[in-house]
Amino acid sequence: MSPRTPAPRSRRERPAKPALTYEGIVHTAVRLMQTEGLQRVTMRRLAQELDTGPASLYVYVANTAELHAAILEKLLGAVDLTQATAAGDWRRRLVAVLDSYTWVLFEQPSLAQSALVARPSGPNYLALVEAILALLHEGGVPDEQAAWAVDVLLLVATATAAEHSARRSADDDAADELSYLTAAIAGVDPVKHPRTSALGTDLVSGAPRERLTWFFHVLINGTLATPRRAGSPDA
Known part of the structure; x- marks a missing residue:
C-alpha cells in the first residue's frame, strides 16, 4: 500500500504572517548583516527572510x-552624543563624538565601506550632525565653515573605519605590507630622499586610535582657521 498523500493545508490554518513595516524590515536587515555580512543583505535575501516577495x-x-x-541609520543610534552637552574643552568633546562614530563603524567592518557612499537621513544621523554643529558653534567656528566641516569630519572618520575594516579582513597581508613599508623607509637613500630618511619610521608610528585623534584635531583647528573663500579663485 502506498503512503497516503497529505491533504493540502488550508491557508486559513496557517499562522498569519506579521504585517510588513519599515521598522521590521530594517530590524531584519540589521540582524542579517550581523549574522551573514552586509554583502548578503540584498532585497531578494531580505524578502526570503521575511517570507514575502521582493516587490x-x-x-x-x-x-x-x-x-x-x-x-547605517539604525546603528548610528549607538553613537555616544552625551559629550555634546557635557562640560569641558569643546575640541576634546567633539573628538569624543567623532571617535564614538568611528568605533561604531569599526564594529561593523562591511558597513564601514558601504558608509562611504550611503547617505542616511534619519533622526540618528541628524542628531549626530546637530551634535557636531553645536560643538563647532560653541568653539566659535563661523557657521559657513561649520557647514562644510561636518562633511569633512565624518568623511575622514568613515574612511578611517573603512580602511581599518579592509585591513582587518586581510590581517596577514596588511601586516606584511606594513613590514615591507617600514623596511623600505628604514633603508631609504638619505641623498635621494633626505626628509624621508630624517623622519624614518616615525612616518608609520603611532597606534590607529592615536593617529585618528590627531587627524581630528588637525581638521578641527583647520576648520577654525580657514575661511571657505580661502580656496576660491577670487581669494
Missing part, C-alpha cells in the same frame, strides 16, 4: 543602497 519591499525601501543607508 513588497520596494514599497518601503527603494533599492539595496537605500536599505544599507537605513541599516
Whole structure:
C-alpha cells in the first residue's frame, strides 16, 4: 500500500504572517548583516527572510543602497552624543563624538565601506550632525565653515573605519605590507630622499586610535582657521 498523500493545508490554518513595516524590515536587515555580512543583505535575501516577495519591499525601501543607508541609520543610534552637552574643552568633546562614530563603524567592518557612499537621513544621523554643529558653534567656528566641516569630519572618520575594516579582513597581508613599508623607509637613500630618511619610521608610528585623534584635531583647528573663500579663485 502506498503512503497516503497529505491533504493540502488550508491557508486559513496557517499562522498569519506579521504585517510588513519599515521598522521590521530594517530590524531584519540589521540582524542579517550581523549574522551573514552586509554583502548578503540584498532585497531578494531580505524578502526570503521575511517570507514575502521582493516587490513588497520596494514599497518601503527603494533599492539595496537605500536599505544599507537605513541599516547605517539604525546603528548610528549607538553613537555616544552625551559629550555634546557635557562640560569641558569643546575640541576634546567633539573628538569624543567623532571617535564614538568611528568605533561604531569599526564594529561593523562591511558597513564601514558601504558608509562611504550611503547617505542616511534619519533622526540618528541628524542628531549626530546637530551634535557636531553645536560643538563647532560653541568653539566659535563661523557657521559657513561649520557647514562644510561636518562633511569633512565624518568623511575622514568613515574612511578611517573603512580602511581599518579592509585591513582587518586581510590581517596577514596588511601586516606584511606594513613590514615591507617600514623596511623600505628604514633603508631609504638619505641623498635621494633626505626628509624621508630624517623622519624614518616615525612616518608609520603611532597606534590607529592615536593617529585618528590627531587627524581630528588637525581638521578641527583647520576648520577654525580657514575661511571657505580661502580656496576660491577670487581669494
